[in-house]
Amino acid sequence: MTSVGIDAIAIHAGKLKLDLAETFAPAMGDEPEKYTKGLGLHASSFPDTYEDIVTMGANAAHKLMERKGLEPEDIGRIDVATESAFDHSKPVSTYIAGCLEQVFEGDFHHANKGERKFACVAGTQSIDDAYNWIQAGRNRGRSALVIATDTALYARDDPGESTQGAGAVAMLISEDPSLVELSTEQGYGSADETDFLKPQQQFPSVDGKRSVQVYLARMREALVDYQSVAGEVHPYDIRLVPFHTPFPGMVRKAAVLGYRHMIRNTEIEDALAEEIGPQPREEAFDDDDEYLDAVREYTDALQETDRYREWYDRVVDPTLTISRHVGNWYTGSVHVARASGLMELADAGEDATGATMLVGSYGSGAQAEIHAETVQPGWKDEIEALDIDEQLESRYDLTFEEYETVHDAHNHDEERSFQEFTVPDGEFVFDGWGRMGERKYDYVE
Template identity: 30%
Template sequence: MSSWPEDVGILALEIVFPSQYVDQTELEQFDGVSAGKYTIGLGQQKMGFCSDREDINSLCLTVVQKLLERHNIKPSEIGRLEVGTETIIDKSKSVKTVLMQLFEPYGVTDIEGIDTTNACYGGTAALFNSIAWVESSAWNGRFALAVAGDIAVYAKGAARPTGGVGAIAMLVGPNAPLIFDRGIRATYVRHTYDFYKPDLTSEYPVVDGKLSIQCYLNALDQCYQQYCKNVSKKLNSEVDISSFDAVIFHSPYGKLVQKSLARLVLNDYVRTTKEQRTQKFSELIKFNNIKLEDSYFDRDVEKAFLNYSKEIFDKKTSPSLLIASQVGNMYTPSLYGGLVSLLINKKVSELAGKKIAMFSYGSGLAASFFSITVTHNCGPSSPLQKLVSNLSYIKPLLEQRQKIEPQKFESTLELRQKTCHSAPYEPNGSIENFFPGTYYLTKIDEQHRRFYDRIPVLTNGHV
């Protein structure tokens, strides 16, 4: 272990989402808004949500246990486990410590890592920390697990249809099929109140919608520009949108992702000389004097660059939006749900050797732009083939979910709001339609201690 581990990145992925959802078209009708407001205006189709039977602990227990089972990973093979989440149910005890009950029966307690929190960015921080650990002198030859999980719920109103639920576990180590490019990622962090959760008795955030969009797009500008500079300095190479085979974004809602891809094209436009624009962007020449900081809510600019970049979006970004449109905004797992969507929407031969750009954003704010290189090896027994094959359960599982009428969806959120942090409490939600292998809350005692059980797995150990 004296040499730097090679090709450190993601070896395996596991995702979980609720077994129930509300249809966004039906929610439009129920909320009395115009048809298409959620489905076209936001780009959302279905939204997963939890009953009082699931919390952040149960989600993370489920996703970690399923990853270990599906990939035949022994608990002793994990040396670091970090959880990124903003769904806080205890101000002291980390979700990571709850997950240790999966390892303690095997005598495994020497696992580094705790929880990381900053809105939707925590999962990326956990992943970066996991990669850094493998590449460091602290690495002991074992795998790292980066877990991202959240329950995204909003008070009744315009933001509610942008909710969602999910958890993702990422197995990190050397010789990975998804290799993280070293030394060129860019990060942008500053203080702002665009979205935050100051009320510790509520799951609902305080949101300044317009400011949040501006902060997101500004962070994208800053990160992309710095990434381009880093690549130029380290690799003596120039970057533009054509440098990437796929571009994936944190997805609060699908329409913002489409605008974000157009935003990168706008950045490329601004970075070119006027002479280059005449050759490369002839139909956009009327925006010669545009400044990025003046364009966040310029409808003419937005429309022009959306139209110009539509083909690029359809090719490089749209395949990453399957889970976001079907499950909703999962907060910390959102970006990685996009990665999973891309992997299950492409043939392995189409993925091999490709460059994937990733933009992670968490309000408050912290953001990063980084890239992944997919290994060229896509043979039948290759790590890439194995990684993708092990994600084949996702599309069937999305189809197996139960549709819940909007009235019951709303009453479920009202129950969660009413019982948030209650103790003692015995949940009454049905577990009848839970997926095999799902952990669920059985009770909270008078000392706020939480207890869980698990739906039996299928005979082969996983779904």
């Protein structure tokens, strides 16, 4: 079977920064630790007034194509994953293709274009679509461009306000990839849930506590399903576990549950039994509540063991570095986590070629997907080409009053015009409205 995977990535972060500890917490009357320790977040990225999901996605794609020396004729499909779309008919991919045609010779008239929607898991689903397209032999030697782009904004004073973020990840899906090869095996956990939705409204309705529960339940189902086709997963055979990361605190909950599941009936469980006892077995309890209480007690104890902490620090924590400083990017979140983990390995001088990553994607509503990825020989060159550190360092640091202004600027209910905070340079920008109410874009040199 053909080797197919992610050949290259590029990231574009919103150009504004909201410091949660220094700016947001005092204004909300909160202690900084509520965000930095509780949620695991230090800052959020925001789009400037001339930025939106199209400009961020197009800027990421432009960067990727230029670096790889690609032309439109090399791209056979463009799939955009977003839950921030502004049109129920015309896909965001057409706007992005139109932007790119301003700066490249040729056009994308023979590229298939679409838009994927399933909350935050849609980016991974778009990669799956591209993988299947190539494996079916329909690509004619061309690659697919997958773009996950979102503005994850909440209504003011909503509990999710502190987890906001904005940015885009562009990924090139190709044969014989340089970055990671995708596994043929996948596992799913899916159910009809109402934990997060946008019923004809701009800002989401969220049941935060319920969403955490659904996230964890679907991830567990997906892991069980993945193991049914790929075999048992041993935690020490995995180098990185990038999760969908609405905030790092959520990943802390998911990671220990995954670890608990993977060590069941292994030598690790036996070794830990001397310290915290064996995992509770359902058949040993007559009452479901007693069993669940025992499981929670075991999980809390497991999380405090040196063995688990060492595994978490090595395998999960590196994937959270970027997220801590950009917030939630919805469809781009898990793909930021992958990049973050590999960047940490590259910075440490580790040769990760051949290493396995177990990727856990999730979308509210709700569905989780787990698959494996194998790091390829060209991974380090691809990762070292990323400029995300420079982007984050150069962001404009908002005051709270400026944050309120930029939040209004991206509120569709506000009709006022807003001054930009930064000066666009060598990028696509929103440039007003067309005759049918469509959004228009221009490339600023």
